[in-house]
Structure formats: C-alpha cells, structure tokens
Amino acid sequence: MSESNLNMAAEHSAAMEPSPYAIPSRKLAMWLFILSDACTFGALLFAYGYLRTASPDWPTPFKFNPSILNVIIMTVVLITSSLTMLGAVDASKASDKSKTMRWLGLTMVLGAIFAMLHLREWAGMIHEGVRLFQNPWGSSLFGASFFSITGLHLMHVVSGVVAMAVVGRGYSRGSLTAGHVESTGLYWHFVDLVWMFVVPLVYLMNVSR
Amino acid sequence: MENSQFVYKGIGRYIPVYVVLLLLSGVQVFIAYAGVLGSGRLLWFLIVAIISAALAIMYFMHMKQERSSFFWSLIPATVFVLLMMNMIWSDSFRLLHMRPH
Numbered sequence: 001m002s003e004s005n006l007n008m009a010a011e012h013s014a015a016m017e018p019s020p021y022a023i024p025s026r027k028l029a030m031w032l033f034i035l036s037d038a039c040t041f042g043a044l045l046f047a048y049g050y051l052r053t054a055s056p057d058w059p060t061p062f063k064f065n066p067s068i069l070n071v072i073i074m075t076v077v078l079i080t081s082s083l084t085m086l087g088a089v090d091a092s093k094a095s096d097k098s099k100t101m102r103w104l105g106l107t108m109v110l111g112a113i114f115a116m117l118h119l120r121e122w123a124g125m126i127h128e129g130v131r132l133f134q135n136p137w138g139s140s141l142f143g144a145s146f147f148s149i150t151g152l153h154l155m156h157v158v159s160g161v162v163a164m165a166v167v168g169r170g171y172s173r174g175s176l177t178a179g180h181v182e183s184t185g186l187y188w189h190f191v192d193l194v195w196m197f198v199v200p201l202v203y204l205m206n207v208s209r
Numbered sequence: 210m211e212n213s214q215f216v217y218k219g220i221g222r223y224i225p226v227y228v229v230l231l232l233l234s235g236v237q238v239f240i241a242y243a244g245v246l247g248s249g250r251l252l253w254f255l256i257v258a259i260i261s262a263a264l265a266i267m268y269f270m271h272m273k274q275e276r277s278s279f280f281w282s283l284i285p286a287t288v289f290v291l292l293m294m295n296m297i298w299s300d301s302f303r304l305l306h307m308r309p310h
Contacts, residue, residue: 020278021275021276021278021279022276023275023279031283035283035286038291039287039291042290042291042294043294046294046297047297049297049298049301050297050298050300050301051301053298053302053305054301054302054304055305056305064242068238068241072234072238075231075234076231076234079230079231079234080227082227082265082269083220083223083227084220086220086269087219087220090215090217090218090219090220091217093217094215094216094217096217099217186270189266189269189270192265192269193261193262193265193266196230196233196234196261196262196265197258197262199234199237200237200240200255200257201258204237204241204254205241205250205251205254207241207242
C-alpha cells in the first residue's frame with residue numbers, strides 16, 4: 001500500500017469503524033427515534049395523569065358497549081398486525097419478495113381497519129358532545145387530553161401504514177432492502193406497544209359504572 | 210438485514226407471545242370491571258402494561274437477539290427519563306387539595 005493510501009486509510013478509519021452494537025446505523029437510528037417518541041408519549045400520558053388527578057369532576061364516560069368493546073376489537077386488530085409484520089420482516093430476511101408483500105399488505109389492511117375503528121370511536125364521542133374544551137359530563141380538559149393522546153397515536157398508525165406502502169413499493173422494485181422492512185417493523189411494534197398503555201390509562205381508568 | 214442463510218419458518222414461533230399479549234389485554238379489561246382492586250387498579254394496569262411492553266420489546270422487536278450492551282445503553286436511560294416525570298404528582302395533588310370549595 002502506498003503512503004498516500006495509508007494516509008487516506010488513517011483519515012477515514014473513524015468512518016470505517018465497526019458498529020459498536022453490531023447493527024446497521026439505520027436500525028440504531030430507528031431505535032433512537034422510538035425511544036424519543038416513547039418520551040413524547042410518556043410526557044403526554046403524565047400530563048393527562050396530572051390533569052385527571054387535579055380535577056375532582058373528571059368524567060368517566062366509556063360504556064362497555066360501544067366504547068370498550070370497540071377498544072377490545074382495536075387492540076386485537078393492532079396486536080394481530082404486529083404478528084403479520086413479523087411475517088413480513090422474516091420473509092424479507094429470507095429474500096422472499098412475494099411473502100413479504102403479502103404480509104405487508106395484510107399489516108396495512110389491519111392498520112387501516114384500526115384507524116377506521118378509531119375514527120368511529122371519535123365520531124361517537126363527538127356525537128355525545130365531547131369537544132376539545134367542553135363535554136356534557138365534567139372537567140373541560142377531558143376532551144383535550146383524550147383527543148391529544150388518541151390523536152397522536154392515530155397519527156402514528158396512519159404514518160405507519162403510509163410508511164409500509166412506501167417501503168413495500170421500494171422493496172418490491174429492489175430499491176429498498178430487507179433492512180428497511182425491519183426498521184418499519186420496529187416502528188410498527190412501537191405503535192402497538194404505546195397502545196398497551198393508552199388503553200388502560202385513557203379508556204379503562206374511565207369506564208362508566 | 211437480508212440474509213441468504215435465513216430460512217423463513219412462518220410466524221408460528223411468535224404465536225405464544227401473541228397469545229400472551231392478547232391474554233394480558235384481557236386481564237386489563239377484567240381489572241377495569243372486577244372492582245376488587247379498588248384504587249389500586251392503576252398500579253395493576255401499569256404492571257400489566259409494562260409486562261406487555263417488555264414482551265413486545267424483547268420478542269417482537271427482537272431486543273433479546275441484540276447485544277446486551279445495546280439494551281443497557283438505551284433502555285435504562287429511557288426508563289430513567291420516564292421515571293423523572295413522576296415529579297409532577299405532588300403538584301397535581303396540591304392543586305386538588307387547595308382547590309377552593
């Protein structure tokens with residue numbers, strides 16, 4: 001190796017260092033995004049807890065039918081979509097394009113069903129008179145916290161479905177890799193994980209008796 | 210990552226975790242309606258949600274297959290940040306009890 005090549009290698013050695021966690025930088029970036037997003041949802045849920053604790057007239061409007069029943073169906077749909085996403089990730093790792101696309105498509109359909117059920121739930125609440133800063137039952141901040149938390153989650157679901165469509169298209173054309181499918185999968189599982197906290201704290205803590 | 214050595218075996222190996230996650234969601238609904246836990250139900254909701262989240266992170270997000278240094282670099286720091294948010298409670302209780310009647 002010539003001296004100039006050696007100098008160049010020395011200059012770029014930092015860039016060629018192996019990953020400290022033996023994972024691609026794309027995956028590390030997705031994990032860092034997920035953890036920062038977890039703090040965002042955490043802050044929202046803590047703010048909601050603050051308001052709920054400080055308000056003696058916090059409403060408990062969620063009846064088993066239709067609200068809680070709807071939430072149970074949404075939960076089953078979302079957890080099932082995580083399972084189908086795992087199918088897509090595993091199939092892409094095995095370079096099986098047709099299976100990857102099939103699983104991704106199924107996950108997108110389940111995500112879309114979840115979003116539609118969520119909008120149905122919102123429509124029901126709005127029909128009952130819940131607005132951002134007013135509702136027929138009690139603390140006026142109930143609507144703001146309910147729509148903020150579930151709205152942010154719904155936005156994540158819709159973004160995930162769009163991301164899956166984009167990544168699926170790129171993967172089927174060969175411009176994106178299995179690593180992209182895996183990163184999208186990580187995001188989708190996170191959306192599922194957040195829902196596991198939203199359901200008990202926002203819905204089940206406020207069931208109507 | 211794309212790996213020619215990786216053999217696709219279907220989603221069967223994830224089914225046990227999937228079933229447990231569904232059952233834990235059922236447990237949360239049970240806690241909401243059973244009424245036996247009284248004011249302690251929030252604690253039980255959180256315990257069940259944390260177990261569900263841990264299962265999702267370890268098995269669905271494959272954290273179990275990553276290096277332990279990866280786990281220890283990321284998760285405790287995030288948990289610490291979330292725990293620090295608990296500082297708000299004293300103020301929310303103050304607001305509740307100092308409210309004019």
